[in-house]
Amino acid sequence: MLERSVRLPPEFESMNWQQATPSSILARIKEAGIVGMGGAGYPTAAKLASGRHYGTQQVIANGVECEPNVNADRSLMRHYLSQVIEGLRIVGRCLDCDQLTLAVSDRQTHREFQSAAIDGVTCEIVDDDPANGEERVLVQTLFGKTIPAATYPSQHGFVVLNVATLFAICEAVCDGYRPTDRVISVIDDDRWVTINTPIQSLDADSSTLRQGSVATGVVATDDATVTLTTNAIARDRSQLSRACIHCGWCDDVCPRSLPVESMLRSLQSCETLASIDAHVDACFECGACVVACPSQIPLLDWIRQGKFEANVTRLKQRARVRFERRNKRESQRVSEEETAREARIQSPPKW
Ligand code: SF4
Numbered sequence: 598m599l600e601r602s603v604r605l606p607p608e609f610e611s612m613n614w615q616q617a618t619p620s621s622i623l624a625r626i627k628e629a630g631i632v633g634m635g636g637a638g639y640p641t642a643a644k645l646a647s648g649r650h651y652g653t654q655q656v657i658a659n660g661v662e663c664e665p666n667v668n669a670d671r672s673l674m675r676h677y678l679s680q681v682i683e684g685l686r687i688v689g690r691c692l693d694c695d696q697l698t699l700a701v702s703d704r705q706t707h708r709e710f711q712s713a714a715i716d717g718v719t720c721e722i723v724d725d726d727p728a729n730g731e732e733r734v735l736v737q738t739l740f741g742k743t744i745p746a747a748t749y750p751s752q753h754g755f756v757v758l759n760v761a762t763l764f765a766i767c768e769a770v771c772d773g774y775r776p777t778d779r780v781i782s783v784i785d786d787d788r789w790v791t792i793n794t795p796i797q798s799l800d801a802d803s804s805t806l807r808q809g810s811v812a813t814g815v816v817a818t819d820d821a822t823v824t825l826t827t828n829a830i831a832r833d834r835s836q837l838s839r840a841c842i843h844c845g846w847c848d849d850v851c852p853r854s855l856p857v858e859s860m861l862r863s864l865q866s867c868e869t870l871a872s873i874d875a876h877v878d879a880c881f882e883c884g885a886c887v888v889a890c891p892s893q894i895p896l897l898d899w900i901r902q903g904k905f906e907a908n909v910t911r912l913k914q915r916a917r918v919r920f921e922r923r924n925k926r927e928s929q930r931v932s933e934e935e936t937a938r939e940a941r942i943q944s945p946p947k948w
């Protein structure tokens with residue numbers, strides 16, 4: 598069992614969820630402040646409300662973990678599988694859905710699941726491809742259903758929740774705990790870490806750290822702290838990166854078939870971004886290209902920078918259009934006033 602520090606007493610009454618109404622379960626999840634712990638941080642109650650609104654045919658526990666040195670979900674499932682399954686059943690009750698699937702990339706968890714002979718839940722093993730952890734890709738992989746990029750799986754009958762989120766739901770509903778800690782892969786070790794712990798205090802070595810994995814994480818600032826969405830802390834490797842050798846592996850692995858190498862060239866040479874705006878926007882930050890790159894180039898840092906600059910450019914363009922329209926309106930008003938004044942001068946009032 599992973600060692601867990603002493604927690605504050607539970608904040609809520611424990612619930613008998615089999616007897617509770619779906620709306621009271623939803624209210625508890627909202628009250629406990631549970632968010633998507635796979636990285637998105639989207640409020641779970643809002644996602645479940647959307648699932649109830651559109652109708653849910655399938656609830657998927659996402660335990661697919663394919664990034665380098667990230668094993669937090671794997672460790673959680675190996676030590677607390679029954680709570681994760683309980684959380685999945687609670688969500689099934691909340692959404693009035695009995696099709697429950699646990700998706701894993703870890704064969705040991707799959708074996709443990711099979712030997713535990715758990716009723717009413719299916720366990721599927723998924724390839725350890727970095728893109729498979731993304732919920733739309735996971736739905737496509739498991740059920741062959743394409744979820745359009747501008748919509749959410751919950752709008753198409755699929756609700757996907759990370760296994761850490763399901764564990765938090767189980768604790769909030771069954772035991773009354775608000776989530777105040779989570780399992781994190783810190784460098785090479787998986788452990789429980791309390792939320793708001795300063796990230797720099799987690800590694801005695803004074804190297805630069807990334808909040809998140811080495812592939813998809815961001816460089817942690819000095820005052821960054823652990824949040825509910827932090828699944829890993831890694832040492833930054835961007836200083837080790839070498840020049841691009843044009844091998845094309847980043848292009849080959851991109852699940853969105855983006856021209857990653859040419860995007861990198863444009864971003865590094867500060868070319869006009871207009872030609873790659875659509876490409877950087879289409880990137881859903883799975884990190885597959887970073888994992889594949891033999892030169893260890895922090896491709897996602899470049900792409901995020903490109904997204905930021907594309908957004909700034911769009912905002913500037915919108916501001917310019919507004920400014921020009923305002924100027925046009927203003928000069929029209931001045932010209933109308935001038936015309937009216939001229940007319941008054943031509944026909945002075947009679948006393
Ligand atoms: S470009 Fe984006 S979507 Fe494509 S592999 Fe890289 S991170 Fe994933």
Ligand code: SF4
Nearest residue numbers: 841842844845847890
């Ligand atoms: S994988 Fe890395 S080295 Fe190879 S083409 Fe892409 S950016 Fe260049």
